[in-house]
Amino acid sequence: MTQTPAPGGRRLLSLAPTRHGSRSLMTCRYRCGNACDHAEPNRSDAGHVGEEIRKVVERRALLKGAAWGSGALVLGLGASAPAAASPGAPRASEAAAKPRGKRPKYELAKVDFRPVAPNRRDAVTTARGFEHDVVMRWGDPVLAGAPEFDVRNQSVAAAKTQFGYNCDYVGVLPLVEHRNDRRDRSLLVVNHEYTDPELMFPTGLYDETTATAISMANYGMSVVEIKRGVQPGNWRRVGNLTRATHNRRVHIDTPFRLAGPAAGSELLRTTADPDGVTVLGTMNNCAGGTTPWGTVLSGEENFNSYFDLPEGESLDERYTEAYARYGITGAGSGWSAVQERFDLSVEPREPHRFGWVVELDPYAPDEAPVKHTMLGRFKHEGANVALSKDGHAVTYMGDDERGDYLYKFVSAKRMRPGTGQRARAFNKRLLTQGTLYVARLTGDGAEDGVYDGTGEWLPLCTDTESFVEGMSVEEVLVFTRLAADKVSPTRMDRPEDVEPNPVNGKVYAALTNNSRRGSSFPVDEANPLDSSMVRASIGAPLTSASGNRNGYVLELSPQGRDHASTTFGWDLMLVCGDPEAPETYFAGFDKSQVSPISCPDNVSFDDLGNLWIATDGNALGSNDGIFRVPVAGPERGLVKQFVTMPVGAEACGPLIADSSRSLFFAVQHPGEVDGATFEDQVSTWPHTDDFPRPSVCVAYRNR
Template structure:
């Protein structure tokens, strides 16, 4: 059977041109949304799962590539699953995490070597608690939450008297990416950089306190990013927010912040609007998801589901382009308070979003940039590594069912010197380079191995396009259409893509695809066409079509060179319940791992362990954070480190440089169907009678 989302709640659609009603509510039809609430589907991504898959190119899908690999692993894992008793039935000693040091893991020294990578803990059991649940011996401290002051002129938060002006001075809604940049002057401080992805108005506003126009204005202003000074406490892993009046670097980026477009597409006619006839200056950044911190101290942020903010009829000449990005004109009604979101008034405005944004937290007066050379699509984020040659390499995922993995290699080399001149040079590295898309090929299981090969197909560099019939600007602005022409591999929502700093491999979170298998025959032994899910913690496992629990893909560049044109790959984790036949944990015994579903973001500690956060758990539990060794005899031993509150998603994560704390963002707590401000499903962080998204620091108690 295929689980369906409940028919609640009603969701906003764009008003017609003759109506002054800002939000018209219509019942949302049931759809194949897996375990996400209908509320999350509506407000986070505009019910993307209700629409047809935007990629109709016919390119080979990853399920076709991986089918034989996963099928072979399923057979090998059957005996383990049959004897599984569930991780939480083990004794604390047997269940405790003891990550092995893999290749290069000895680089951790002193405090770092005894930190997060070597913490011993009893795995957290799956649960539905309305709190951040951590193992015994650990504590979860709230660092900052929606409405807290950011700028020196911040207005005190009053949920019944919210204004757009006040929101632009406060910590925004639904924090996602979490990064810490070293403070330029003080060793005991750092700069916290956080995205604010989207808003959920029914949970934000008490009924009758705001007009529909005010609701929209406040919601728009709650998007963007925050830069906040934080300070270490007296105990290892303790952090607190510095008072905005004593912070030099605090900054709130919002809908009125000016961004500069860089790279070959800057100034293209498609980027020009009435307000910006140059095509080089854009107001705001919206629906920012994951991100990454660069070696030169800036933060990259990915603009993701921007398509849902535009209202009106799609212009005839833009239909193919807009359809490929899911821009239907059925937006959130923003055009009623800002005409640039009206397609009839500004048909080019959508081209100004879908980019990777670079923010310099060390210079509060700097103009953040949108890098056209990194392509335009639904960026989950961008993560940078420096290749042996000195070139900067950025890996990126396009978070949509059936879309692609991308790589950027800079034209120029990174300058490691700590000088103003070197930093000025490094700030230009993402403006010129080569953009490529990935094609993966499976090699079968006859050799007893479960892997394949891949190649990076060039789309464009700073001088020219490599896609026949498309100009350089065409490739960068309509990157999805360009990639379709070179037949890369369609993936299942490729989200976070990061390089492990210890072993040099690349890890990709492929969250899920509820429609996986609709074009392929069912195969019970293959998770690409059949997943085991639970409707609740006490419900039995039941089969469901599609890839409901997701994968973690491991990629190995040839000879460890991130600029090489080819690589090998391995399906390291096929996520799900260990009792389920289709799951695979890099060969580790299934009875010794925690259930994991819907990997979203990844991070690494000093010894190279993989930390995986989840979004949309299809196994009945709240989402969580997991630690997984990637080398040595315990490779694949998934252990759950924490769970987030009811209805929330685990975002981040970030392991601090001293390895004494792990930061996560708790996004959309209480986003449960039927919930409202007056009848919340969660009150986390329990400072008020309604939920507030926030950032949490987890450390040893």
């Protein structure tokens, strides 16, 4: 992305693309270690469909009268039948405490708002009639005694008591069931994914080791008590921290307990933890979910680029294959200068202790969080739980890497109802026993005008038995990617957030993009677009590496509407991009009425079952945003942009709460644009300082 001078010295951003869509190289460096610049870790032949889809698409193009030779392809001209909404009253999703008084219900689910136009403003812009407030900013105090934030006087000790950097997942849980005297209070639970030292620290003020240590303390999670504001849907943090007894900061030195079959495995033992049962810290926590029993799940994602290998040392040959499959090269980020455990020559098993799903009980601030080995180890975007028809906990997950897989876990035991201490203690063990699966999708030929087909969940292991030849249960769970490769699942285009819809019983997965689809990864019906089929975006000419630029939203329909089923139907509900581009598809809805959408990343649902999508890396030339999409009825596929982010920022969360009155979301990495420095910022959002501060916001009706 290029920058041009503007009046007053503030830089404006042109629409000229980087080689990573609209995402800056700075973001790529600090968040995922420039993953797109390296060979993809999945070099297996799993999930290849070869040229079959190209023949199908070419035949379909001829039937529709499209010009194949020009690269223009008409897709999705035949609309699929609208999905019927489930009968009965809508079920609540992750909701805050029930409001008191007469207030309109399901406001964000029902309101007919005018879509926000694509823009490049350095602001959070909501739909007309709505406004937003900043709830928590980087550096705001979380614990009693935390110092007021001073960007020029940062320290490790202070950071461990303050709100961390680059918030991602947002959860809101009620306090009403636990403290009846606080009916208008809730718990905000947030991930802190990564840091950007170029925007965090005044140049030259901190030495490199000190800055690294402070950065490390800004990773992790925060639990913050919030209270209802004056207007319906508005929330703000509790100011008296001595009374906010649930507030908590989880950071790189917080002890975590390993649980499940791989806990205690030799593969997880280190010098500091010879028993392999306790890990210090969590990092690169991306999305997550709230469980039916009132805990929060958090996914450890791009952990691979934090492990150093000193010059002249070699990687441990016992783990060479596994390191390669997980993208661990030893070209780390300097963390070993602060803590020796991040030196691969000293602790070659330390990487095996990251890449898990974390479970935190926000109602038990003194209880150690858990890393669940039964859910497998890979680049977890998040984890979301639904209950099967007979009460088993079913957890859906995506491995956020080009060409990696969709997973799910089905618990061996059933959830116990109730919120009592004994029931919650039992339910918090549900994710330690059961069966781990990976998905294989099969297309039906696409003659019906949509990309759809059937799928099956392939078992990898239970807590006592491996179904992967030559691998033990412990090996399947620690090296899940290698195990999955052996059963030939479908290689997907960066499966990120995978969430069950509590209203219609279907499951929705955000497939963000894949710059190498069509080159390293052949197209198939579940991943159908490559550069020869995609019309160039405005100001973004196609290159040989363009691949799938704008991503998809995948809709899964479990057999019999039972999440425990091992078979499902699927369709690409959205083929994202510019609505004027012939390859895009919006569940058959009139494309002239929808908002442009690119690079879906996180999804959520309101109380009527509408899908809400947050984007990351918009390749169409405007800022990222959050969109509402009905999944049933005559407006199925009507994508409408509700809010846009500031310059350089990614939209995270989102979460519809408070009976669909409130939209919580995180503004991650504002101002993270190539060339920006602390002294020369591109963004100062939220405009409380002369530098940007990643923050959590809430949007609500302006009355």
